Structure formats: structure tokens, C-alpha cells
Amino acid sequence: MTFKALITEKTDDGYQSRVGDKNLEDLPEGDVLVRVAWSSLNYKDALSASGNKGVTRSFPHTPGIDAAGVVEEAGDGPFSVGDAVICTGYDLGMNTSGGYGDYIRVPAEWLAPLPAGLSARDAMVLGTAGLTAALCVEALIDTGLQPEQGEVLVTGATGGVGSVAVSILSNLGFKVVAATGKQDAHDWLRDLGAADIIGRDALLEGIEKPVLEPRWAGVVDCGGGAIMVTAMHSLEYGGAAARGGRTAPPQLDDATGVQWIPAEGRRRGRGVAVGSPLLSDRAGGRPAMKKSSRPRPRVRLVPYCSLVLCLASSTAASHRCFVCALHSSSSVAHNLREPQQPLLDRRVTLGVGPH
Numbered sequence: 001m002t003f004k005a006l007i008t009e010k011t012d013d014g015y016q017s018r019v020g021d022k023n024l025e026d027l028p029e030g031d032v033l034v035r036v037a038w039s040s041l042n043y044k045d046a047l048s049a050s051g052n053k054g055v056t057r058s059f060p061h062t063p064g065i066d067a068a069g070v071v072e073e074a075g076d077g078p079f080s081v082g083d084a085v086i087c088t089g090y091d092l093g094m095n096t097s098g099g100y101g102d103y104i105r106v107p108a109e110w111l112a113p114l115p116a117g118l119s120a121r122d123a124m125v126l127g128t129a130g131l132t133a134a135l136c137v138e139a140l141i142d143t144g145l146q147p148e149q150g151e152v153l154v155t156g157a158t159g160g161v162g163s164v165a166v167s168i169l170s171n172l173g174f175k176v177v178a179a180t181g182k183q184d185a186h187d188w189l190r191d192l193g194a195a196d197i198i199g200r201d202a203l204l205e206g207i208e209k210p211v212l213e214p215r216w217a218g219v220v221d222c223g224g225g226a227i228m229v230t231a232m233h234s235l236e237y238g239g240a241a242a243r244g245g246r247t248a249p250p251q252l253d254d255a256t257g258v259q260w261i262p263a264e265g266r267r268r269g270r271g272v273a274v275g276s277p278l279l280s281d282r283a284g285g286r287p288a289m290k291k292s293s294r295p296r297p298r299v300r301l302v303p304y305c306s307l308v309l310c311l312a313s314s315t316a317a318s319h320r321c322f323v324c325a326l327h328s329s330s331s332v333a334h335n336l337r338e339p340q341q342p343l344l345d346r347r348v349t350l351g352v353g354p355h
Contacts, residue, residue, distance in 0.1 A: 005101030008049045009060040015051035022062070027097055030105040033073035034085060037120045039064045039099030040127030042160065048093060055094055064099030065092055066128045068120035077108040084114035088128050129160025136161070136220045136242035137168050143240040147173040149217040151196075153231055155179040155203070156222030157189055161244045165220045166192045174218075179203050179227065204230055220244060 002021045009016060024033070048056040048063040056063070066088035071079050079085060090110045092098050097105075114120060140152070152169055156162040157178035169176045170193025178194035180186075186197050206212050207226055212233040219241035221228045231241065 003102035005062045005097075006049075006064070007060050007062060008051070008056075010051065015049065015059070017049050022097075022101060024103060024105075027103060027105040031075045031077050031108040032071055032079055032085075032111060033103060033105045034067065034069045034087065034111070035072050035103055036064075036067045036069040036099050036101065038068045038124035040066055040124045040129065042066075042128055045093060045098075045100075048098075057095055061095075062097045062101045063093045064101070064104075065089070065094065066124065067092065067099030067104055068114060068123045069104075072103075074108075079108055079111060079113075084120060085111045086114055086120075086123055087111050088131055126164065127160070130164045132244045133161045133164035133168060133220070136165055136244040137172070139242040140218045140220070140240050141172075145218045145240055147175070149239075150236060151175050151177050151216055152218040152220070153177050153179060153198075153216045153234075154194075154220045154222070155227050155231060157194065158182055158185045159222055162220070162222045163189075163192060165222075165244070166194050169220070170194065177216075200227065203227055206230070207233075209233070214239075216241075218242075 001024045003024070004019060005022045007018055007020045007022070009018075027033075042065055044055055044065055045063040047054070048061065051059070066086070068084075068086045071081055071083040071085055074080055074083075087099070087104065087106055087110050090096075090106075092104065092106060092110065093100075114123060145152075152174045154162050154165050154169070154176055157166055157180045162178070166176050166178050166189060175195045176193060177196045177198055178189040178192075179198050179200060180189065181200040189197060204226060207230045210233070212230070214236040215234045216231060217236050217239050219228075219231045219235065219239070221231060221241055221243045224243065228241075228243065235241065
């Protein structure tokens with residue numbers, strides 16, 4: 001049986017991606033065959049599609065580090081044919097054929113049931129970036145962080161992880177300060193719930209000093225590098241930080257006085273808490289999530305061929321995170337007739353589907 005997939009392969013002109021046919025026999029061994037409905041586009045997918053050997057070692061390859069769909073074949077285990085499932089993390093889309101195809105075959109332990117009340121589409125609108133943001137927030141809360149302790153800084157706030165972190169934290173009642181260098185994104189970040197905006201240049205002031213005036217009760221860092229070092233130097237005593245990504249060169253060794261605390265029990269290792277171990281001894285319940293009336297992300301469906309353009313562009317787009325979804329339905333044809341809009345608007349969730 002053949003199916004459509006995005007295929008990245010090495011050519012004389014470098015690594016190229018195209019939409020082509022694959023056979024089910026091409027998929028790796030696994031316990032469960034899943035028909036993919038949606039996937040999300042992440043920076044790691046762009047690295048894989050550009051031939052980065054630190055992500056993907058052998059080609060041809062189908063990227064896509066997450067997927068949501070329905071079980072079509074299952075052996076002995078917790079899943080049955082027809083179950084709605086999510087796969088994110090592990091090796092999917094790295095060295096295992098990923099979510100940018102109509103099918104994936106994976107071990108049963110890589111899958112999680114789709115939560116009740118959450119559609120496959122919405123699961124991938126949040127995607128791996130949203131999961132990472134949630135785990136970062138959870139890591140902070142697990143240290144005992146409460147809204148009344150002060151401001152929480154989110155770096156890389158316009159990216160996939162950062163923007164979801166801003167929304168989650170603000171809905172939990174935290175005063176969120178969003179860090180960005182994009183002047184045109186300030187209104188959008190405030191719509192997400194940011195109480196204040198700080199520019200990258202302002203955040204880097206005093207980076208040469210070993211200690212800065214304490215300001216942040218908590219930090220969600222999505223980039224690493226110099227900005228993370230400065231944020232660490234500005235933590236309140238007993239403060240904590242969670243690191244959700246690294247797009248800048250590592251400089252954590254320069255952050256004197258910082259102790260790493262493993263996020264024990266964190267699924268797949270995402271979300272690592274940093275800060276004072278004293279905070280983990282504090283008692284107190286978790287903040288309650290408030291209902292939000294803020295607008296949800298706009299979603300646009302685009303064809304598979306546009307996914308190739310997104311992958312090519314995202315490696316040169318200042319390390320932005322892109323979120324899109326793969327949807328195998330005939331509705332894509334309708335979207336092909338719509339006027340084209342910029343595909344890389346960070347405020348637009350992109351949908352892609354075979355045609």
C-alpha cells in the first residue's frame with residue numbers, strides 16, 4: 001500500500017524535499033500503525049529537512065516530530081484499532097519516519113491517548129511547542145512558585161514555546177514580562193496576556209556584571225545564550241527558571257551561582273528547572289487556571305507544497321518556531337483557491353495537507 005509523504009533526500013544540489021509516494025513496508029518496525037491527521041512544524045523539522053546530521057543521520061527521510069491520528073493496526077498492548085492518539089518526542093521525525101506522511105509506525109509506549117474534549121487538530125495547534133511550554137510552567141510550579149512572588153520573564157516570547165508559555169502563565173495569574181526584539185509583536189503579546197514587554201537590548205544590559213539587581217521570580221527561557229545568562233543573574237533569591245529550548249550558543253557556564261535541578265519524572269525529559277533548591281521545599285498548592293476570553297490563534301490550511309517552502313524558510317528566519325498541521329482531507333482543495341497570505345506569520349497556525 002502506498003501513501004503520500006514529504007520526503008527529504010540528498011541530491012547533488014544539497015538536501016531537497018518533495019512530496020512523493022512511500023510504501024507501508026518502508027516504515028520502521030513498531031507495535032502500532034497510525035493514520036496521521038495532523039502534525040506541527042517545528043524548528044527541529046527544518047533542521048532535519050536541511051540535512052542536519054545532529055537531528056537525522058540517514059536519508060531519504062520524512063520529518064515531523066509529532067503527530068495526531070487514529071490507530072489502524074495494533075498488536076498486543078494498550079491501544080486498539082480506531083483509538084485516537086498523539087505521538088510527540090522520542091525519535092519520531094528524527095531517525096524514525098515522522099508525521100509529515102499519511103502514516104507512522106511506532107512502539108506503543110511512544111503514544112498517548114488523545115485527551116477527551118481535545119480534537120486532533122487542536123492537539124497539534126498546540127503541538128510539541130505547546131507541550132514544551134506546559135512542561136516548563138509545570139517545572140516552575142513544582143518548585144513552589146506562586147503569582148504573588150513577582151514577575152515571570154519569558155524569553156523568545158514570539159516563538160512557539162514562548163507564546164504558549166505567556167498565555168498559560170497569564171491565565172494562572174502570574175504577571176508575565178515578555179522578552180522580544182520584534183516591535184510589531186507587542187500588541188499581540190499583550191493580547192496573549194503579557195503584562196509588560198522588554199526588548200532584547202534592555203534585557204542584556206549589564207551582562208558583563210557577575211550579579212544584577214534581582215527582579216525575576218521565575219523565568220521560562222526559550223533561547224539560551226547571553227539572554228539566559230542575564231536572566232539567571234537577575235533571579236530573585238529562591239527564584240527558579242525552566243529552559244525550553246536552545247537556539248543561541250551555550251553560555252550557561254558564565255551564569256555563576258546557578259544550580260541545575262533535574263525535572264524528575266518529566267516525560268521525555270523536556271522542561272528542566274534551574275534555580276535554588278530551597279524553593280522546592282516550600283509548601284503550597286498550584287495556582288488555578290482562569291478561563292480566558294482572549295482570541296485563539298488563526299488557522300489556515302495550505303497544501304503540502306507550501307510545507308516545503310516553510311521548511312526551507314524556517315532555517316533562515318531568526319530561529320522562529322512555526323506551528324502547522326498536516327490534514328489529510330479534501331478541504332485543502334478549497335484553501336488552494338483562497339488568496340495567498342504570508343505563510344510565515346508567527347501569529348498564524350499553518351495547516352498542510354496532501355492533495
